[in-house]
Each structure stands twice: as structure tokens, then as C-alpha cells.
Amino acid sequence: MIQSNNTHSSSALMLLSGGLDSVTALAWALEHDYTIEYAISFTYGQRHIREIAAARAVAHHYGIAHEVIELAPIQGSQLTNLGNIPQRRDLSALDEDIAPTYVPNRNMIFLSYAASRALLGAPSILIGGWNAADGLNYPDCREDFLAAAERTLQLGTLRPFSIVRPLIEDDKPAIVRRALALNVPIQLTWTCYLGGEAACGTCDACQLRLSAFRSCGAVDPISYAISTEYA
Amino acid sequence: MIQSNNTHSSSALMLLSGGLDSVTALAWALEHDYTIEYAISFTYGQRHIREIAAARAVAHHYGIAHEVIELAPIQGSQLTNLGNIPQRRDLSALDEDIAPTYVPNRNMIFLSYAASRALLGAPSILIGGWNAADGLNYPDCREDFLAAAERTLQLGTLRPFSIVRPLIEDDKPAIVRRALALNVPIQLTWTCYLGGEAACGTCDACQLRLSAFRSCGAVDPISYAISTEYA
Numbered sequence: 524m525i526q527s528n529n530t531h532s533s534s535a536l537m538l539l540s541g542g543l544d545s546v547t548a549l550a551w552a553l554e555h556d557y558t559i560e561y562a563i564s565f566t567y568g569q570r571h572i573r574e575i576a577a578a579r580a581v582a583h584h585y586g587i588a589h590e591v592i593e594l595a596p597i598q599g600s601q602l603t604n605l606g607n608i609p610q611r612r613d614l615s616a617l618d619e620d621i622a623p624t625y626v627p628n629r630n631m632i633f634l635s636y637a638a639s640r641a642l643l644g645a646p647s648i649l650i651g652g653w654n655a656a657d658g659l660n661y662p663d664c665r666e667d668f669l670a671a672a673e674r675t676l677q678l679g680t681l682r683p684f685s686i687v688r689p690l691i692e693d694d695k696p697a698i699v700r701r702a703l704a705l706n707v708p709i710q711l712t713w714t715c716y717l718g719g720e721a722a723c724g725t726c727d728a729c730q731l732r733l734s735a736f737r738s739c740g741a742v743d744p745i746s747y748a749i750s751t752e753y754a
Numbered sequence: 755m756i757q758s759n760n761t762h763s764s765s766a767l768m769l770l771s772g773g774l775d776s777v778t779a780l781a782w783a784l785e786h787d788y789t790i791e792y793a794i795s796f797t798y799g800q801r802h803i804r805e806i807a808a809a810r811a812v813a814h815h816y817g818i819a820h821e822v823i824e825l826a827p828i829q830g831s832q833l834t835n836l837g838n839i840p841q842r843r844d845l846s847a848l849d850e851d852i853a854p855t856y857v858p859n860r861n862m863i864f865l866s867y868a869a870s871r872a873l874l875g876a877p878s879i880l881i882g883g884w885n886a887a888d889g890l891n892y893p894d895c896r897e898d899f900l901a902a903a904e905r906t907l908q909l910g911t912l913r914p915f916s917i918v919r920p921l922i923e924d925d926k927p928a929i930v931r932r933a934l935a936l937n938v939p940i941q942l943t944w945t946c947y948l949g950g951e952a953a954c955g956t957c958d959a960c961q962l963r964l965s966a967f968r969s970c971g972a973v974d975p976i977s978y979a980i981s982t983e984y985a
Contacts, residue, residue, distance in 0.1 A: 631862075678893060679903070
């Protein structure tokens with residue numbers, strides 16, 4: 524569901540990972556006059572914990588409050604299991620239904636907690652950066668999942684929750700175009716799955732990000748550990 | 755959805771709070787030949803943390819594995835806010851839609867985590883003690899919520915999850931009758947919201963429990979801090 528009404532002012536919570544997608548969704552929300560009560564990030568044992576610092580920097584950039592919710596580690600993913608580091612893969616491998624970097628049921632956990640926190644105050648709107656590209660390999664980023672989660676939240680809380688998902692039809696180049704048009708502080712975002720000093724440039728997430736910038740004829744302003752000219 | 759097939763043997767996770775409801779649901783599941791891979795209890799800042807020990811004792815009684823998942827504290831409930839202790843209320847006050855002991859979106863959080871853990875192994879069945887009595891004041895115990903949550907789990911995980919809820923049509927006396935018929939170790943269960951040395955006998959949960967035993971002409975074997983003859 525793409526929200527196109529840009530004249531309202533509704534109190535919302537932002538699910539902000541610190542990646543380019545959620546940061547772009549935040550910029551979209553502000554552009555569309557949502558009042559962001561605060562942004563939430565989650566720790567769940569992710570290898571790329573430094574995305575939390577990125578989220579904090581982005582929230583500071585936009586002058587909105589930021590809260591980190593520390594969850595019990597989520598097991599069973601290359602993103603959180605220390606033994607299995609995400610390897611460079613051919614992007615065509617992304618045709619599979621669920622990628623090895625899928626974090627089991629992560630988004631339902633995030634949405635459940637976000638709604639629980641929202642019940643302490645006024646917001647009945649949760650905004651996030653779910654998108655069509657991620658939906659290819661992460662079922663918990665798809666429209667049907669989000670619609671079902673929205674309904675579940677409404678029934679479990681008796682509050683008219685809506686999950687606003689402005690990027691749900693976007694592929695990664697479309698998100699980069701939005702980010703550029705919205706003057707998103709791209710240099711503050713963190714996408715790499717590995718969470719090293721600089722982005723690795725080779726994991727699935729880095730490959731997709733670099734490919735998206737290239738297809739837009741734009742240069743990604745963050746630092747990479749490898750030369751990305753031909754990455 | 756009441757499961758009436760008692761000849762199958764399906765691997766399941768049990769959501770076990772340690773209260774009479776979930777313990778009775780566990781006894782029902784074993785009677786109906788479910789294979790309980792393990793039982794899960796959650797800490798979420800609840801005042802009655804001693805229910806965890808009750809759950810452990812019940813799991814031991816039935817010879818099943820037991821795991822405790824430590825969640826970030828859930829705010830905004832008399833059950834978890836230290837400043838607001840659940841008071842004795844007239845049971846007629848339970849007509850309201852959401853009781854002050856409602857823990858915001860608790861069951862969606864629990865189900866999300868349980869499914870996440872289930873994805874590490876075989877079980878696609880989650881069993882719990884949700885019932886019609888709790889549904890009166892806790893929307894996240896109702897059939898419509900559980901059906902929506904089940905669908906959300908299926909879509910978010912691409913696994914054919916089912917949420918088995920054998921007590922969903924039961925009031926509290928019906929649960930006591932089931933517990934007695936199934937030889938549930940009632941003396942091991944913990945229901946009181948306060949979590950003191952003995953059950954308080956006066957909180958909503960104690961009142962409902964005592965009333966249910968009385969209406970069945972049975973005696974509750976646990977200890978109460980007050981005389982419960984006329985409670």
C-alpha cells in the first residue's frame with residue numbers, strides 16, 4: 524500500500540534499521556507530513572550491529588528520537604550465526620524463495636514489538652522500508668505478509684494499526700532514485716551484512732546496492748573495502 | 755480450532771506459561787498424541803516471574819524439554835509495571851474490552867518468537883492455552899486474532915504453521931474440568947498475577963481460578979495467602 528496523501532499529519536513510529544531502504548522510507552514519511560514520534564531499531568544478534576549506529580546518526584540528522592530495543596538473539600540465519608559468514612554469491616542465486624540470510628520470522632517479531640511500544644502512546648501507524656527487491660528472497664518483506672500482519676496487529680490490540688510501506692513496489696534502483704530525489708543522507712546508511720570497518724562490497728546486500736547505484740548512473744558515497752568499479 | 759484427531763503424531767512446540775490453562779493444553783496435547791519437541795516459556799518483565807519455575811516443574815513432570823526465552827520487558831501493563839499492582843476488582847468489571855492486566859500485544863510477540871525457534875527444527879505446530887474466558891478481556895487470546903496470526907506466520911515463513919488452541923471455546927470451569935479429567939498436576943501450576951510466596955487469592959486471576967474450582971465442586975490444591983473458603 525503506497526500512501527499518496529501528502530497533506531495529513533499522523534503520528535507514527537518508524538522502523539529504522541539504518542539501511543538505505545528504511546532510511547529512504549523515513550525521508551518519504553517526513554516528506555509526506557507524517558509526524559515521526561520516534562524511530563525504533565532492534566538488536567537481535569546481527570553480525571552487522573553497526574547498522575544501529577547508522578540508524579542513530581540518521582535519526583540525529585532528521586532530528587527525531589531514536590530507541591533501540593534489545594531482543595533475544597534470533598537464531599538460524601547467516602546474518603546472526605557466527606559460524607556461517609555470508610559469502611559472495613552470484614546474484615542469480617537470489618532466485619530462491621528464502622535466502623540463507625533470511626532471519627527467521629524477523630519482521631513479525633519487529634512488528635509485534637513496535638506495536639507493543641506504540642500502544643504506550645498515540646501512534647497507530649508503523650512505517651518501514653519493506654520493498655519488492657527484498658520480497659524476492661525474504662517472505663516476511665512481502666505485501667501479503669504485511670497485510671496479514673497489519674490485520675493481526677489490529678485484532679490483537681483493538682487499535683486501528685496500519686503498516687505503511689511506501690517502497691513495497693520498488694526494486695533497489697527505484698529506491699536509490701527516491702533516495703537521491705529526497706536528499707537522503709546516503710553516506711550515513713549501512714547496508715553490508717558483514718559489519719566490518721568498511722562495507723565489504725561483495726555480500727549480497729553490497730552487490731545489490733552497488734548494482735542499483737550503477738544502474739542509476741550514480742556513485743555510492745560510502746566507503747568499500749574493495750575497489751567497487753567492477754564489483 | 756479444536757483438534758479432535760487423536761491418532762496422529764505430530765511434532766509441536768508448546769507455549770507453556772506455567773498457568774493452569776497452558777498446562778491443561780499441554781496435557782490435552784499429550785493425550786492427543788502430539789510429540790512435544792519442547793516447551794517454551796517467556797520472561798518479559800512479568801511480576802509473577804515464578805510462573806517460570808512452575809512451567810519448569812510441569813515440563814519435568816511430563817518429561818519434556820523446557821526452554822526459557824528472555825525477551826525485552828514489555829511495558830504498559832499492570833502485570834509488568836512495578837508501580838501499578840493489580841488490585842482486587844469486582845469480577846463484573848471484567849466486562850471491559852481490555853483489562854489493565856493486558857500486556858500489549860504479548861501473544862503476537864510470543865507466537866513470533868516461537869515460530870522463529872520452530873524454524874530451526876521440524877515443528878510447524880504451536881500449541882497454547884488460549885481460551886474463551888481470557889478472550890473476554892485480552893483481544894490477543896481470541897479466535898480471530900489467532901487465525902490471523904496463524905496466517906501471518908505462514909506467509910512470513912513459508913512454513914505451514916498451525917496454531918493449535920484446544921481450549922479456545924472453554925470458560926474457566928471447563929478448563930478445571932478438563933484438568934481434573936486429564937490428571938493435570940494442578941498443584942504445580944501458578945496463576946496469581948502477584949507472584950508472592952503463596953497465591954494472593956484476590957487478584958483477577960486468583961478470583962477466576964477459585965470461582966472455577968468452586969463451580970466444579972472441586973478444591974484447588976495450591977496454597978493461598980488468605981482463606982479462600984469465601985474468596
